[in-house]
Amino acid sequence: NAGVTQTPKFQVLKTGQSMTLQCAQDMNHNSMYWYRQDPGMGLRLIYYSASEGTTDKGEVPNGYNVSRLNKREFSLRLESAAPSQTSVYFCASTPAGQANTEAFFGQGTRLTVV
Amino acid sequence: GENVEQHPSTLSVQEGDSAVIKCTYSDSASNYFPWYKQELGKRPQLIIDIRSNVGEKKDQRIAVTLNKTAKHFSLHITETQPEDSAVYFCAAKGFFAGNMLTFGGGTRLMVKP
Numbered sequence: 702n703a704g705v706t707q708t709p710k711f712q713v714l715k716t717g718q719s720m721t722l723q724c725a726q727d728m729n730h731n732s733m734y735w736y737r738q739d740p741g742m743g744l745r746l747i748y749y750s751a752s753e754g755t756t757d758k759g760e761v762p763n764g765y766n767v768s769r770l771n772k773r774e775f776s777l778r779l780e781s782a783a784p785s786q787t788s789v790y791f792c793a794s795t796p797a798g799q800a801n802t803e804a805f806f807g808q809g810t811r812l813t814v815v
Numbered sequence: 816g817e818n819v820e821q822h823p824s825t826l827s828v829q830e831g832d833s834a835v836i837k838c839t840y841s842d843s844a845s846n847y848f849p850w851y852k853q854e855l856g857k858r859p860q861l862i863i864d865i866r867s868n869v870g871e872k873k874d875q876r877i878a879v880t881l882n883k884t885a886k887h888f889s890l891h892i893t894e895t896q897p898e899d900s901a902v903y904f905c906a907a908k909g910f911f912a913g914n915m916l917t918f919g920g921g922t923r924l925m926v927k928p
Contacts, residue, residue: 734915743821743904743920744859759915760816791858793916803849804916806858 703727707792707807714782714814722777722810724792732795733775734759734804735767737788744791750775782814817842819907821919828895829927836922838905839887845907848881848888849916853902862903863890895926 705726714720726733731752736744746759748767756767764786766778775794779786792807818841828834840848846867851859865872865879865888872879876895881888892899905919 736918741824741921744918746915746917749915760917802847803861803864806860808858 705805705807707810711811718782719780725774726794730794730796734793735777736791739788784814787814817917819917819919825923827925834892836890838919840907844909847908849906850890851904897926897928900926
């Protein structure tokens with residue numbers, strides 16, 4: 702049982718390049734989330750998916766797109782990376798059918814845009 | 816939407832002292848309040864949570880209190896140890912599945928031996 706797995710762990714991009722961050726969970730969770738964490742700041746929600754087939758914008762969605770590929774996988778895409786998107790990205794998931802329970806986080810992806 | 820504010824942003828205590836971190840939230844419909852600990856370079860991990868039907872919860876050296884009328888909740892760590900040094904985040908969440916967790920800005924706790 703791996704929990705929430707993110708790939709890659711580290712990435713350096715040039716301004717304007719695109720990339721996709723992958724996230725998969727093996728806990729049969731319904732809801733999945735993408736957060737970004739900037740230095741000295743808290744976690745800000747980018748997008749979330751309440752269930753398979755649905756996605757919604759969070760607090761800071763501009764410059765990102767997401768895909769809920771199936772129940773297990775939720776990817777985050779940067780179409781044209783900008784230095785302002787340099788951050789640590791965390792994927793998280795919460796259990797099916799229970800609104801108020803623990804969120805499990807992946808190990809994070811440290812992205813640098815130069 | 817929900818807004819969560821957390822204070823202080825940094826906290827330094829001597830080993831053995833107590834530490835208190837406070838959060839306020841704006842949405843009266845929020846009814847789940849977890850606390851996460853994040854060690855340097857690692858993922859946030861849940862340390863304790865409280866639901867709106869209780870006012871206090873304790874787990875060994877950590878406790879959380881909730882005042883729904885005032886819309887604030889606090890984390891209390893007693894007998895602090897160096898391994899308690901980390902960033903702590905509070906969060907608030909509404910009732911419905913998919914209602915996202917809204918996090919506070921974090922508190923960097925430093926426990927000096």
